[in-house]
Amino acid sequence: MRVTKTDFIHYLNCPKSFWLLKREPDRYPTGDFSLFLQKITREGFEVEEYVRSFFEKSGRAVAFQQVFETDEGLYARADVIEHSASGGTFLYEVKSSTSVKTDQSTNHLKDACFQKICAERAGQDIDRVYIVHLDASYKRDGLIDPEKLLKFTDVTEQIADLEGETAMEIDKALALSRKETIDRDGCPCLYKSRGNQCDTFRVFNPKIPPHSIYSIPRLSARLRADFVSRDIFDLRDVPDESDLTESQLLVVKSAKRGRPIVNVSAIKAFLSRINFPVYFFDFETFASAVPLINGASPHRQFPIQYSLHILERNGSLAHCEYLEREARLPLDLIEKMQADIGSQGSIISWHASFEKTRNKELAVDFPHKAPFLDALNARMVDLEEVFKTDYVDIEFDGSTSIKRVLPILCPELTYSDLDVQDGTSAMEAWQRMLSAEPDEANSIAQALLRYCERDTLAMVEIYRFLVAL
Numbered sequence: 001m002r003v004t005k006t007d008f009i010h011y012l013n014c015p016k017s018f019w020l021l022k023r024e025p026d027r028y029p030t031g032d033f034s035l036f037l038q039k040i041t042r043e044g045f046e047v048e049e050y051v052r053s054f055f056e057k058s059g060r061a062v063a064f065q066q067v068f069e070t071d072e073g074l075y076a077r078a079d080v081i082e083h084s085a086s087g088g089t090f091l092y093e094v095k096s097s098t099s100v101k102t103d104q105s106t107n108h109l110k111d112a113c114f115q116k117i118c119a120e121r122a123g124q125d126i127d128r129v130y131i132v133h134l135d136a137s138y139k140r141d142g143l144i145d146p147e148k149l150l151k152f153t154d155v156t157e158q159i160a161d162l163e164g165e166t167a168m169e170i171d172k173a174l175a176l177s178r179k180e181t182i183d184r185d186g187c188p189c190l191y192k193s194r195g196n197q198c199d200t201f202r203v204f205n206p207k208i209p210p211h212s213i214y215s216i217p218r219l220s221a222r223l224r225a226d227f228v229s230r231d232i233f234d235l236r237d238v239p240d241e242s243d244l245t246e247s248q249l250l251v252v253k254s255a256k257r258g259r260p261i262v263n264v265s266a267i268k269a270f271l272s273r274i275n276f277p278v279y280f281f282d283f284e285t286f287a288s289a290v291p292l293i294n295g296a297s298p299h300r301q302f303p304i305q306y307s308l309h310i311l312e313r314n315g316s317l318a319h320c321e322y323l324e325r326e327a328r329l330p331l332d333l334i335e336k337m338q339a340d341i342g343s344q345g346s347i348i349s350w351h352a353s354f355e356k357t358r359n360k361e362l363a364v365d366f367p368h369k370a371p372f373l374d375a376l377n378a379r380m381v382d383l384e385e386v387f388k389t390d391y392v393d394i395e396f397d398g399s400t401s402i403k404r405v406l407p408i409l410c411p412e413l414t415y416s417d418l419d420v421q422d423g424t425s426a427m428e429a430w431q432r433m434l435s436a437e438p439d440e441a442n443s444i445a446q447a448l449l450r451y452c453e454r455d456t457l458a459m460v461e462i463y464r465f466l467v468a469l
């Protein structure tokens with residue numbers, strides 16, 4: 001049984017889940033390799049290419065992707081191994097982040113320590129270990145300069161401190177991977193929120209009902225532990241006198257009654273604060289590890305398009321849109337917004353803090369546009385707010401995301417007929433469009449425009465649904 005660095009990190013996060021993947025891969029609910037993960041993986045390869053060109057230019061004696069394997073089953077592919085002129089051997093671990101991460105879910109030091117231990121057990125001594133990552137202060141200016149883009153952080157001393165403990169963990173992971181069976185009862189993650197449970201939660205906890213205490217938004221660890229200790233998982237079993245907040249109790253109430261809990265007068269008050277013409281506005285953005293746009297830093301997010309539906313008091317609806325066709329800072333986009341958005345009326349977004357933050361960043365990039373962008377933010381209304389307390393349906397499963405709310409309220413309006421169906425694929429498509437032949441670029445552009453348009457049309461329909469209440 002082979003144990004790679006990825007397996008080892010998996011083991012550290014959860015031995016049980018690691019065991020299932022190694023011993024019963026058919027039962028492991030891997031799901032789709034999400035677009036987001038694909039993007040991260042591709043960005044990792046891209047950074048590796050710049051590391052390769054850095055070393056090739058330097059003329060140093062290095063090997064890329066050298067494999068180390070041991071008889072006990074450890075397997076490592078080192079990003080770069082350098083046999084230095086002074087006689088030492090250095091290991092370089094490449095990351096697409098802008099710093100060395102040491103948190104529990106992403107610990108670069110553990111990654112590098114695994115690589116070193118594996119290389120040494122395979123017979124290759126390692127004298128120094130470096131994490132190669134991106135320099136957050138780098139701003140693209142023409143062709144990428146690997147010397148300015150990359151930062152080399154010497155982590156040899158930190159790795160030395162971790163080595164004893166990591167070697168023991170590696171041995172435990174190897175031993176577990178050879179075990180025929182494990183205790184399958186319950187998961188420690190019963191005490192964690194849904195966001196912290198893994199794909200295998202349902203495999204180890206098949207009796208947890210679909211609408212469970214994990215559907216309660218922002219449930220405190222104390223209350224979760226209390227429910228678990230009393231064997232309360234089904235929302236319908238949660239006692240009415242529980243110490244939950246008002247909005248949490250609404251989710252429970254909706255589950256018990258099997259219907260939405262609607263506060264019509266609060267919705268009426270919310271709608272009365274909206275002024276005509278009503279602008280339904282949504283940005284799509286792009287970000288990449290290695291900056292694609294001149295003037296951008298690693299991972300900096302920029303708007304690349306927007307959709308705008310304009311609803312007049314008489315019910316007429318108009319649509320405007322903009323898609324950036326070049327890799328450049330979005331000044332033209334802001335100017336089109338200025339032409340499309342009048343000085344009166346509310347601007348409705350879903351999870352408006354996202355649009356507001358982008359506007360604030362653009363105001364820093366283009367100070368002469370700051371008054372316009374600040375004024376937009378002052379007029380912005382967040383439609384998502386209604387679904388936190390005033391319209392709560394257990395069918396949203398404790399979420400207020402537009403992708404959960406829309407299919408319940410407006411089932412006829414879906415994203416399923418679109419070529420682009422989420423923000424990550426929009427980023428991918430936009431990057432492809434930039435280098436595509438004209439015909440393909442045009443069809444990608446159409447797909448992007450239709451996707452963003454659907455987002456604002458969804459808001460219009462949800463708004464109309466609320467008005468009809």
Ligand code: SF4
Nearest residue numbers: 014187188189198201
């Ligand atoms: S949900 Fe269960 S299997 Fe998954 S990480 Fe948590 S404890 Fe492990």
